[in-house]
Amino acid sequence: METMLFSPYTIRGVTLKNRIVMSPMCMYSCDTEDGKVRNWHKIHYPTRAVGQVGLIILEATAVTAQGRISSRDLGIWSDEHVGGLRELVSLVKEHGAKIGIQLAHAGRKSEVDGEIIAPSSIPFSEKTRTPKEMTKADIEETIQAFQNGARRAKEAGFDIIEIHAAHGYLINEFLSPLSNKRQDEYGGSPENRYRFLGEVIDAVKEVWDGPLFVRISASDYHPEGLTVKDYVPYAKRMKKQGVDLIDVSSGAVVPANISVYPGYQVPFAETIRREAEIATGAVGLITSGWQAEEILRNGRADLVFLARELLRNPYWPYAAAKELGTTIPAPVQYERGWRF
Numbered sequence: 512m513e514t515m516l517f518s519p520y521t522i523r524g525v526t527l528k529n530r531i532v533m534s535p536m537c538m539y540s541c542d543t544e545d546g547k548v549r550n551w552h553k554i555h556y557p558t559r560a561v562g563q564v565g566l567i568i569l570e571a572t573a574v575t576a577q578g579r580i581s582s583r584d585l586g587i588w589s590d591e592h593v594g595g596l597r598e599l600v601s602l603v604k605e606h607g608a609k610i611g612i613q614l615a616h617a618g619r620k621s622e623v624d625g626e627i628i629a630p631s632s633i634p635f636s637e638k639t640r641t642p643k644e645m646t647k648a649d650i651e652e653t654i655q656a657f658q659n660g661a662r663r664a665k666e667a668g669f670d671i672i673e674i675h676a677a678h679g680y681l682i683n684e685f686l687s688p689l690s691n692k693r694q695d696e697y698g699g700s701p702e703n704r705y706r707f708l709g710e711v712i713d714a715v716k717e718v719w720d721g722p723l724f725v726r727i728s729a730s731d732y733h734p735e736g737l738t739v740k741d742y743v744p745y746a747k748r749m750k751k752q753g754v755d756l757i758d759v760s761s762g763a764v765v766p767a768n769i770s771v772y773p774g775y776q777v778p779f780a781e782t783i784r785r786e787a788e789i790a791t792g793a794v795g796l797i798t799s800g801w802q803a804e805e806i807l808r809n810g811r812a813d814l815v816f817l818a819r820e821l822l823r824n825p826y827w828p829y830a831a832a833k834e835l836g837t838t839i840p841a842p843v844q845y846e847r848g849w850r851f
C-alpha cells in the first residue's frame with residue numbers, strides 16, 4: 512500500500528525518508544557535569560536510525576550551563592561539545608536517518624546548583640526555587656548563547672535545529688502571561704511576550720540556513736494562560752521569520768491536571784497548520800501505524816513525533832510498516848544472510 516507515513520518529506524532542501532520523527536527526550540546520561548556525549552548517546556540514537564526512523568531529534572541540549580534542566584544534560588555551550596556531537600551525527604547519518612538537535616534553556620525549571628533565571632522572579636511551584644528576574648544584559652547574553660549553540664550545531668553537521676519554546680522552559684516562560692510579569696518591552700502585551708522568542712529566532716537564522724523547527728506548548732491548561740488561539744498569531748510570526756515547522760506539544764508552564772488520551776494534542780497541530788498555514792508536527796501518545804497515517808492523511812500534521820513508543824520499540828517503523836501492509840528497506844546487514 513502507498514502510505515503517507517513512509518513517503519519522503521522535503522523541508523528547506525532536506526529530505527526525510529519518511530514522516531516518523533523521534534521526539535526529543537532527555538536522557539540525563541552525561542556521567543559528569545561536562546554536558547558531553549557519552550557511550551549511551553552513541554548507542555541510543557543510532558539504534559533508532561537502524562530502526563528506520565526518518566528524523567531523530569536529540570534531547571534538550573543546553574545553550575548555557577545554567578540553562579540545563581539537570582547536571583546530566585547534554586550541552587552545547589562550549590566549542591568543546593562539538594567533537595562528541597559530530598561523532599554522534601555521523602553515527603546516525605550512517606544509517607540513513609537525518610538528525611536534529613533541540614536547543615534549550617531551562618529558565619526557572621533548571622535544577623542545577625547556583626542561580627536560576629527567568630523573565631520574572633516567580634517560582635514554578637511551591638517546591639521549586641525562586642529565579643532571578645533577567646536583566647537586559649542577561650537577555651542579550653542568552654540570545655547570544657542560542658546563536659552560539661546554532662553555530663556549533665552547524666559545525667557538528669546537524670540537518671535540523673529545533674528551538675525549545677515549550678514545556679515551561681525559558682522561552683515558554685517569556686511567552687506565557689502566567690510566568691512573565693515584566694513591565695518592559697519583553698512583557699505585557701502578546702507582542703512583547705513574543706519578543707524574546709522572536710529575537711532568538713533572528714539570532715539563530717543569522718548563522719543557520721537549514722530547516723528550523725520550534726516546539727511550543729499550545730495550551731497552558733489554565734484560565735489565565737495561553738491557548739491554541741494565542742499561538743496561531745505567534746505561528747504566523749514565526750513563519751514570517753523563516754521558521755519551517757511548529758512542533759506542537761502542550762502544558763508544563765504551571766502545574767496542571769491534564770487529561771491525556773491518544774492524540775490529545777493533535778487538534779492543536781491541526782489548528783495551527785490550518786490557520787497559520789505552516790507545517791506542523793503532531794506529538795503525544797501516538798503508538799500505532801494507522802493512528803500516524805490518519806493524522807497525516809487527514810492533513811492534521813506533516814510529521815508525526817513519537818517519544819515513549821520509540822523507547823519501548825526502537826524498531827517501531829518496521830512494525831508500523833507491517834501494520835499498514837507495506838514493506839520498508841532494512842539495513843543491508845539484515846538482508847545478507849537470511850531474508851528479513
Ligand SMILES: Cc1cc2nc3c(=O)[nH]c(=O)nc-3n(C[C@H](O)[C@H](O)[C@H](O)COP(=O)(O)O)c2cc1C
Nearest residue numbers: 534535536537570571794795796797817818819820
Ligand atoms: C524520558 C522523556 C524525556 C523527555 N525529554 C524531552 C525533551 O528533552 N524535550 C522535549 O521537548 N520534550 C521532552 N519529552 C517529551 C516528549 O518529547 C514528548 O513530547 C512526550 O513524551 C509525548 O509523546 P509520547 O506520548 O510519544 O511519549 C520527554 C519525554 C520523555 C518520556
